[in-house]
Amino acid sequence: xxxxxxxxxxGYSDALAELERILNDLERTDVDVDALAxxxxxxxxxxxxxxxxIGSAKLQIDKVVTDLAx
Amino acid sequence: xxxxxxxDFDDEVDDEVESxxxxxxxxxxAAAVNDVLHDYFEAGVWVWGEVSGLSTRNxxxxxxxxxxxxxxxxxxxxxxxWQGVMTRLRPKLRASGVTLxxxxxxxxxxxxxxxxxxxxxxxxxxxxxxSFTLGDIALQREELVRRLKESGDYERNRTTELAxxxxxxxxxxxxxxxxYADFMHEIEGSGxxxxxxxxxxxxxxxxxxREVAAAITSLGRRDDVDVVAVVRxxxxxxxxxxxxxxxxxxxxxxxxxxxxxxxxxxxxxSVADEVSHLRLKTPTACAAHLVAMVREFxxxxxxxxxxxxxxxxxxxxxxxxxxxxxxxxxxxxxxxxVARAAEGLEFxxxxxxxxSQHTLANHEQRIDGFAKRIELLDPRNVMKRxxxxxxxxxxxxxxxxxxxxxxxxxxxQVVDGSVVSTVDSTVIxx
Numbered sequence: 001x002x003x004x005x006x007x008x009x010x011g012y013s014d015a016l017a018e019l020e021r022i023l024n025d026l027e028r029t030d031v032d033v034d035a036l037a038x039x040x041x042x043x044x045x046x047x048x049x050x051x052x053x054i055g056s057a058k059l060q061i062d063k064v065v066t067d068l069a070x
Numbered sequence: 071x072x073x074x075x076x077x078d079f080d081d082e083v084d085d086e087v088e089s090x091x092x093x094x095x096x097x098x099x100a101a102a103v104n105d106v107l108h109d110y111f112e113a114g115v116w117v118w119g120e121v122s123g124l125s126t127r128n129x130x131x132x133x134x135x136x137x138x139x140x141x142x143x144x145x146x147x148x149x150x151x152w153q154g155v156m157t158r159l160r161p162k163l164r165a166s167g168v169t170l171x172x173x174x175x176x177x178x179x180x181x182x183x184x185x186x187x188x189x190x191x192x193x194x195x196x197x198x199x200x201s202f203t204l205g206d207i208a209l210q211r212e213e214l215v216r217r218l219k220e221s222g223d224y225e226r227n228r229t230t231e232l233a234x235x236x237x238x239x240x241x242x243x244x245x246x247x248x249x250y251a252d253f254m255h256e257i258e259g260s261g262x263x264x265x266x267x268x269x270x271x272x273x274x275x276x277x278x279x280r281e282v283a284a285a286i287t288s289l290g291r292r293d294d295v296d297v298v299a300v301v302r303x304x305x306x307x308x309x310x311x312x313x314x315x316x317x318x319x320x321x322x323x324x325x326x327x328x329x330x331x332x333x334x335x336x337x338x339x340s341v342a343d344e345v346s347h348l349r350l351k352t353p354t355a356c357a358a359h360l361v362a363m364v365r366e367f368x369x370x371x372x373x374x375x376x377x378x379x380x381x382x383x384x385x386x387x388x389x390x391x392x393x394x395x396x397x398x399x400x401x402x403x404x405x406x407x408v409a410r411a412a413e414g415l416e417f418x419x420x421x422x423x424x425x426s427q428h429t430l431a432n433h434e435q436r437i438d439g440f441a442k443r444i445e446l447l448d449p450r451n452v453m454k455r456x457x458x459x460x461x462x463x464x465x466x467x468x469x470x471x472x473x474x475x476x477x478x479x480x481x482x483q484v485v486d487g488s489v490v491s492t493v494d495s496t497v498i499x500x
Binding site: 037 | 419426427443448459
């Protein structure tokens, strides 16, 4: 984990990939406790970011579909 | 007059012929000759020969009967045909179509008479045999036709090709004849653009053969003549015999353009007719044939034009119909295509909505999954269940009894804060 980007600047698929990596790390038994909280915090940020993205995509799609239907 | 003369000297002459020493006066010899002739020929004599030097004076007809005895040698006899006899014979001649003219061969019956005032022997005609002349004409014709067939001239003119629109006509006839008037009447009545080039010739008489033949030959040499028409009105059979002449037959046969004939009336056929490209019965029929040919051509051209017009119109209508059909099909297909496109679009629209929603839902589920897994790993949740983390003064996580000694201050982190304590003793599990 070289540089941590601001989750607002990260792409959705990159965010997903990072999440996947973090989970894999955390689910190993030898995970360092010190790293644990930090990783969980990062994962939580990423999850929030993804949810935001999904939410805004939903809104946009709804708008476009509604426009098409009219 | 002659008879009186004969009677006067009849006895004297008879008596004195027997004596060798008797001397005759001229008139006595003449009377004696006549006596002998009458005795010898009795009622009369038939004589045949070719008419030559024909003339008429005071109603009487005079000519010479000539016989060619050997090439360049001939025998001849004067003939007198008195007016009274001629009047009697004329209906017979007319009925048979024979005309007395130079060159015609005749068989005549009469009495020989030595006419003392002129010292000339003549045949005084009492009768004529037209069938001889007719037979002779026929014989000559047959002979000519045989020669023409042998030389190939008989069919020659028929091998020329008649132009489909024979408008330029070389006309051979007499300008003052009814034949000319009839021919021109028909041509002018047609209203078609004929151009008539007239060769004005004599069609009877001595120069007729030469003139007609020369006219045909000369017209045939021109390059502005499509067809030559030789026409002549009906005449006696002997008159029409001009057109049995070899010179005319050859001129027609060897003419490079087709020659049509309209000579005489229906029953007459001349050698000229036989060798011509086409024989028509009369001058009018001859002209009518040319008119019909041109008219047929004009009609066929007009027919062709109208066929073209009809065909063009039909093609246009057909093309128009095809176009309308195609247009209809296009509009139908276009309608269908648009409808299909609209359907497809509607389907995609629905798919767009549902699939995007589906995708988003998938992602939500996935994220929710991640969230649950994170939650499980969150140390605070572990601490909620009573677990804690103890660190040494320098912040290292206390993992072993060996990491602490009595008197060390340690900090224990629990879910809602930290507990700071001092180590009293350490015990190693056994």
